[in-house]
Amino acid sequence: MDIGRIRRFYDLYNKSILQGRTDGAQIPFTASKTVAAPKNPAAPYFPRISPESVGLSSSYIDDFLHALEAGRGVHLHRIAVLCDSAVIAEAAHPAYRGLPTWHTCYSMTKSITALAVGILLGEGKLALTDSVTELLELRRADKWRALTVEHLLTMTSGALFCDFFSIVETNWQTAFFDESPLFSPGSKFFYNSINTYLLGRIVTRLSGLPLPEFIEQRLFAPMGITQFFFECDAMGYAKGGWGLYLTLEDMLKIAELLLHGGIFAGQRLVPAEWITEMSVPHRDVDPKMGDYDYGYQTWICRKDDAVLFNGIFGQDIWLRPSQNLAVVATSGNAEIFQQSEMLDIISEYFGHGFTRPTEKLRRDRRAERALRRTQAEFFNSRDFVRPTPVKNHRHAALPEACDLWLGEYAMESSAAGMMPGLLRMIQNCHTAGITEIAFCKEEGRFLLCVTEGGVIRRIAIGFSEYAYTDLSFDGEVYTVGALGALSTDGDLIYHLDVSLAYIELPYILKMRFRLSGSRLTLKIEEQPALELGAAIADATQGIPTFLLNAVSIFLPHLHSDNIEAKFNAFCTPRLRGKRKDPNPKS
DSSP states (O other): OOHHHHHHHHHHHIIIIISOOSOOOOSOOOOOOOSOOOSSOOOOOSOBOOGGGGTOOHHHHHHHHHHHHHOTTOOEEEEEEEETTEEEEEEEOHHHHSSOOOEEOTTHHHHHHHHHHHHHHHTTSOOTTOBHHHHTTOSSOGGGTTOBHHHHHTTOOOOSOOHHHHTTOSOHHHHHHHSOOSSOTTSSOOOOHHHHHHHHHHHHHHHSSOHHHHHIIIIIGGGTOOSEEEOBOTTSOBOSSSOEEEOHHHHHHHHHHHHTTTEETTEEOSOHHHHHHHTSOOBOOOGGGOSEEEOSSSEEESSSSOEEEEETTTEEEEEEGGGTEEEEEEEOOSOSSSOOHHHHHHHHHHSTTOOOOSSOOOOOHHHHHHHHHHHHTTTGGGSSSOOOOOSOGGGOOOOGGGGGGOEEEEEOOOSOOSSOHHHHHHHTOOOOOEEEEEEEEETTEEEEEEEETTEEEEEEEBSSSOEEEEEEETTEEEEEEEEEEEEEOSSSEEEEEEEEEETTSSOEEEEEEEEETTEEEEEEEEETHHHHHHHHHHHGGGSOHHHHHHHHTTOTTOOHHHHHHHHHHHTSOEEEEEESSSSOOO
16 A cells, blocks of 8 residues: 555645645646637537427426426536437537537546447457456566456456546556555456556557547547547546547437447447447446446446446436437536436436337427427526526627726635636646636626736626636636626625536536625635535445545545535635725726
8 A cells, every 4th residue: 555645645635625725736737638629519410300209298308308407416518318319309508508519528438448448359359358467568567467357347456546546646557556456356346447547558558549549540430529539647648537528419429329239320330249248237336326237337227228328427328228218418416426316317207117109109389399498498597697688699788787896806815716626636737826806898798807826817707698718727728608697785785696617517616706895705606516525425435445444544534524514615715805996997
């Protein structure tokens, strides 16, 4: 056990979350998400048809969408239902309707990496029983000689080095094999994203291509998937277990490939045998982690034939092969694995007990109109901010109250930044803290200008609809959509509410500014991070004892009640400031 690594992890946790400091980074920062979101999405690939065309009623699908919207733990960004190679329903949160670009897949990436492994298996270049150390040509890893490809695929490697510690190491392969197995490979299930990272390294070594290039050539190009991005580690290798960005339409293409046993548009891309092997359970999983057992980098439902490609916070390709149906979603849910309200609702409507009629239904135009309205207004009532109605969007003027906010405000020292706190931890991109906030008008736009570490980030705020801006954080580029609303409480205290959506990511920041005289206060709530404290606290109950014992040596504060309180405080920073010029010129 590498005590130094655990100390570094504790130092990061202690400084960033417990103490709220900005100097928690333990390794040099390397920009990973270096490309801005594409602004011109590709044309839809699948036809859009009525549910009645596949034997389902529009009212049934309408009820399904309403159930999702009513779910308080459901924070959908985009969702689509695919049936018989056509989309029968799709809907999106207002911020994501405006710019339907790619979205991070998080651990859904694991299943894509497993498809690459299956291609090599089908070509005879790889076997499930192959030794991982021999495949990677590791000469000093005798303690890992028993580790096979199948152990990596089934999350049974026995490795201590995992997702927790990847943010304090630069060479993940070396860190993995430096440790001794904590249990005999194959004997226990322990979900570990570095297992998938090593599968990606194996694909690279055997194919001679970086994992993204192999997947592009063998999967994405034949499927017409052109808008995608893979994050890499500090060594330049694709993360493999997470870090892939795909559009929802391209996720639907992956679903189509799976529903047809590895064939897409008449071309076989993945061996049928491998799709079958990925779609059956290979390891039992503790029921605390949800209603699914584990296949080969997939989750297999215990109640029916549903197969799930799942990423944290609700990035899902959910499949019912027997019904030739899939539900694809990107979200910001407060979930760790698959024990989510969203998946429960999907299962309720399309899972166990659901059998699709074999004949088409007669059209119900009233129900179709109701469904179209639901899709067009999906999640409008759930957004933090409501758009200001205007008669003509092309000539929407800024609200006059914007002038009251113009000026610069010096902020008290804090660790708060414009990058969501949880994202800063995951990406090792730590803020220097907000030191100044300013509001200005420029070319008919209202701008929020935030200074961190001497860098000014200018964010356009829309009032009738979301306005979009690309932000750079030391070379990591993210697109945000901002919608604002102005109000006053009648006592010369003014409010500006801003919904700031990181449209490629699960995160939405709820920003509430309050202006009283020359004093400015700001409260930020991160979604899903604000709600995630309880989920993380619950998840600690399912962490293997060996890992908790290892970490608890240096984490005396690692108790579920403390985690929830500290994490929530970390994700709800409050800032105070004062106008520099008490009498600004508008």
